[in-house]
Amino acid sequence: MNLGDLQFAQRYPFSGTARKIVNETGLNLQDVSEAVAERAQKIILAAAKQQKxxxxxxxxxxxxxxxxLAFPVAKILLSIIAKPELYSKFANMFAKYSFISLQEETDETLCDIAKDLGIIIKFSGNPEEFTEIGMLQYLSADFREDFMKLANQRLEKGKIILSKNEFVRFLSQAIYRKIFSSLPTDTKQIPNSFKTIANSLSKQAFSESFQAFNAKLSGNIKADAFPPCISELYAKMLSGVNLNHTERFTLATFLVSVGMGTEQIIAIFRNAPNFNEKISRYQIERIAGNGKQNANYSPASCAKMKSYKLCIRNGELCGNVKHPMQFYRNRAFKK
Structure with a gap:
């Protein structure tokens, strides 16, 4: 291996170049160096805290x-911890870093990375019409940002035309999907020392965040009275799961309706892997009626929750209620 390959592999540890280096070093899980183990732990904790x-x-x-070498070791530790929300944060951290690095790469390197990711493109070299990508392949990136969704892209004969900047954004999302889908790894033959490290990491990664955010629920808001569907969304958001738009909207409307303030809701939504405070604040304030006493949007009914596929066990845990707010009021103000 040469210095250039090592530098590339450090920037893109999910790449074929990185895998080749790992194979050449003969990484032995029974004898992982202390430096590599410590590096893997730091990477996981950085992801858990949504740091760069x-x-x-x-x-x-x-x-x-x-x-x-720390990258595959970190993936093994993550797989032992077995928390999908942490998989998402881990993948998102590397995708964000890659987005910055990709902007500095040559056109040829960008095309090579796309090939490594299994992406078939037609390269033009024109910055405004940099590549053509098949529609199905583009959809596989599963963009959540409106400006990157299919409806806002230039489509010609079944191909998406992307500028260089859009292509870099597409690659970073493909990197997220690649890393996230590669987890969990097989942990059947993993040494016990890994399990000890993973248990310690799990406590560090999750206990602090849950204690901090549960402490924010002050006053008359009672999280233990949330209906199962909302409790599920609330727990996922606290843990950093990347909720889709419907899930976020559903959670936000409910929290507004039980009297939670905008700042509290934003603090909770800050755990989202792709959190954007400006967008979140705008949407939450809009749901709350721009600061007016009555919200513009009401929480979804049980029937709506079922249509969204967000109802837990078809409502059998909730008794005879027709609305999540009815469940909450029954529990929160039970005499």
Whole structure:
């Protein structure tokens, strides 16, 4: 391996180049170096706290190699922890870092990375019409941002035309999907030492966030009175699961209706992997009626929740109620 390959693999530890380096080093899980193990743990905790990926700086081969080897070790530890919300944060951290790195790459390197990800493109080199991508392949990226959705793209003969900037955004989302879908890995033959580390990491990654955000529920709001459907969404959001638009809207309308303030809701939504405070604040304030006493939007009924496929066990846990707010009032104000 040469220095250039190591530097590339450090930037893109999910790449074929990185996998080749891992294979060449003969990574032995029974004898992982302390430096690699510590690096893997730092990466996981950074992801859990939604911090930026911070690769080790320097051209020393040993430092670069430690970062490359730490990636598969981190994936093993994540798989033992077995929390999908942490998989999402981990994948999102590397996707965000890749988005920045990709902007500095040559056109040829961008095309090579696309090929490595299994993406078939037609390259033009024109910054405004940089690539053509098949519609189905584009949809597989599953964009949540409105500006990247299919309806807002240029479509010609079944192909999506992307500018260079849009293509870089597409690649970063493809990287997210690649990393997320690669988890969990097989953990059947993993040494016990990994399980010990994973248990410690799990406590660090989750206990602090739950304690902090449960403490924010003050006053008359009672989380233990939330109906099962809302409790599920609330727990997922606290844990960093990337809820879709319907799930976020449903949770926000309910929280507004039980009297939670905008700042409290934003603090909870801050756990989302792709949190954007400006957009979240606008949407939540709109749901709340721009600060007016009565909300513009009412929470979804039980029938609506079933149509959204958000109802838990077809309502059998809720008794004879027709609305999540009815469940909450019955529990919260029970004499």
């Amino acid at each position: 990926y911070d690769p080790q700086i320097g051209n020393y081969e040993e430092l670069l190699q430690d970062d490359v």
